[in-house]
Amino acid sequence: MTAPATHVSAPAPHHYTTLGLDSRKVAIWAFIGSECMLFVSLISTYLIYKGRSIVGPFPHETWTDPATGHVFKPILNIPVTSASTFVLLMSSLFMVLALAAVQNKEKPKHTRGERILGSSRLWLWMTAIAGATFLGFQAFEFTSFVHEGLSIRTNLFGSSFFTLTGFHGAHVTAGVIWLVTLLAIDYRRGLGPRDSLLVDIAALYWHFVDVIWIVIFTLVYLIR
Amino acid sequence: MMDSHASMTNLPDSAEALAHAPRREEEHAHPTWSTYWKVALILSLITVGEVWAYYLPSFVGSRGFVPTLLFLSGLKFAIVVMFYMHLKYDHRIFRVLFTGPLLVAAITLIGLMFLFGHLFIKIM
Numbered sequence: 001m002t003a004p005a006t007h008v009s010a011p012a013p014h015h016y017t018t019l020g021l022d023s024r025k026v027a028i029w030a031f032i033g034s035e036c037m038l039f040v041s042l043i044s045t046y047l048i049y050k051g052r053s054i055v056g057p058f059p060h061e062t063w064t065d066p067a068t069g070h071v072f073k074p075i076l077n078i079p080v081t082s083a084s085t086f087v088l089l090m091s092s093l094f095m096v097l098a099l100a101a102v103q104n105k106e107k108p109k110h111t112r113g114e115r116i117l118g119s120s121r122l123w124l125w126m127t128a129i130a131g132a133t134f135l136g137f138q139a140f141e142f143t144s145f146v147h148e149g150l151s152i153r154t155n156l157f158g159s160s161f162f163t164l165t166g167f168h169g170a171h172v173t174a175g176v177i178w179l180v181t182l183l184a185i186d187y188r189r190g191l192g193p194r195d196s197l198l199v200d201i202a203a204l205y206w207h208f209v210d211v212i213w214i215v216i217f218t219l220v221y222l223i224r
Numbered sequence: 225m226m227d228s229h230a231s232m233t234n235l236p237d238s239a240e241a242l243a244h245a246p247r248r249e250e251e252h253a254h255p256t257w258s259t260y261w262k263v264a265l266i267l268s269l270i271t272v273g274e275v276w277a278y279y280l281p282s283f284v285g286s287r288g289f290v291p292t293l294l295f296l297s298g299l300k301f302a303i304v305v306m307f308y309m310h311l312k313y314d315h316r317i318f319r320v321l322f323t324g325p326l327l328v329a330a331i332t333l334i335g336l337m338f339l340f341g342h343l344f345i346k347i348m
Contacts, residue, residue, distance in 0.1 A: 021315055029318045033325035040329035047333075048340045082275045089271065093264040096308050100257060117257055207309045211301050218297035222278050223290055 028201045032208045035171075039212050042167055043219060046160040053155035057148060060224045075150050076221055077141065084137035085217050088172075091130030092210045095203045098123035102199045105192045120191050120199075121183065127206065128179040131172055138169045161220065168216060171209050178202050254310055263307045270296050 015023045056063025057072035064071050101120040109115045116122065142162070145151075152162040182202055185191060191199060255263075274296050277283055283292075306312040311319055 019315070019317055021317060026317070026321070029321040033321050036322070036326045037329045037332075040333050044333050044336045047342060048336060050342075078275065078278060082271070085271060086268065089267050090264065092267075092304060092308050093260055096260045097257065100254070100260070103254075204309055207304055210308075211304045214297055214300045214304065218274065218293050222274055222293050224284065 022197055024201060025197065025204075028204050032204065035208060035212075039164075039167070039215075042160075042164045043215065046164050046220060049156040049160045053157045055155050057150045057154070057157075059157060059161070059220075072149060075145060075148060077144070078221060080137060080141060081217065081221050084134050084141075085213065087130050087137070088134045088210055088213050091127050091134070092207050094123045094126040094130060095206045098127055099196065099199050099203045102191045103193055103196045105190075121186050124179055124183050124186060128176055128183065131176040131179065131206075135169060135172055135176070138165065138172075142166075164216065164220065168209070168212060171212070175202075175206050175209050178205065254313055255307055259307065263303060267300055267303060270300050 056065070057075040059076045060074045062071060062073060097117065098120050101118050101123055104118060105120065107118070109118045142165075145158075150158045150161075152158055179202065182191065182199060185195070185198075274293060277289065277292060283289055305322070311322060
């Protein structure tokens with residue numbers, strides 16, 4: 001007697017929803033949706049308080065302290081923030097290249113260019129370094145603001161600005177830690193096509209952090 | 225026997241259930257490396273355009289400044305979501321999961337802006 005169900009394939013290692021989608025990917029998209037709401041609440045708070053600070057320093061305008069006569073320059077440093085924005089945009093490119101490298105790991109690579117593009121470690125390192133560089137820019141910006149007299153307690157602008165950008169920076173920090181764990185897995189046993197979902201989920205989170213910065217850069221830094 | 229085997233392996237209870245079991249998410253063709261580079265170039269150019277606009281006093285003072293920046297920002301947002309997050313190529317349920325909360329958030333933001341007097345409707 002032959003076993004009637006031996007032809008049934010072994011249970012899949014992951015759970016799938018009734019739509020046939022991996023539940024982890026559904027979860028990350030639902031998480032990203034909820035994160036949209038979190039960041040919109042922070043952005044709304046910033047915009048509501050915009051222009052309502054009684055004392056300076058202000059983001060785009062010069063302010064003279066009536067008590068001391070000290071003149072405060074506009075606090076936002078657009079060239080520095082533009083550079084950090086560019087770095088974060090490039091990190092998104094590195095992240096998709098890391099994902100593509102993991103997905104195509106088993107495909108033969110003939111040329112030097114194909115080997116470079118197919119190196120998941122290189123692109124994961126580049127993404128993590130770009131993320132850390134962005135955090136460095138943010139640390140520089142926060143430090144210079146405090147030295148110039150703007151802290152989270154100075155005025156409404158300081159409170160809403162540091163809360164919004166600080167939350168974003170915390171998300172970037174979490175993303176960098178996530179990328180480092182992926183690198184550790186890559187060095188330990190190698191990331192291959194079977195792990196593409198692991199990298200895809202991390203990539204979705206990373207790109208989300210990037211798109212939130214796109215909005216923050218325009219609304220907070222560029223629009224006066 | 226089938227049932228006992230199925231219960232042992234945590235598989236669906238019957239062959240019929242197996243036949244109707246959900247299929248795994250289909251692999252969709254993602255963009256190529258060259259597409260990713262082109263997207264990065266476009267994003268960089270838009271960012272350069274935004275910063276350039278910021279330094280044009282005549283444009284900053286005009287009525288078109290804010291709408292232009294909002295449009296460029298929205299364009300960058302959409303490009304990253306469609307091409308880097310692969311929402312253009314993935315299952316539509318992901319689009320619903322993302323755009324649904326985004327829409328609610330956007331409506332809330334616009335509502336709050338009206339409520340706190342940052343947006344005005346000219347009736348007369």
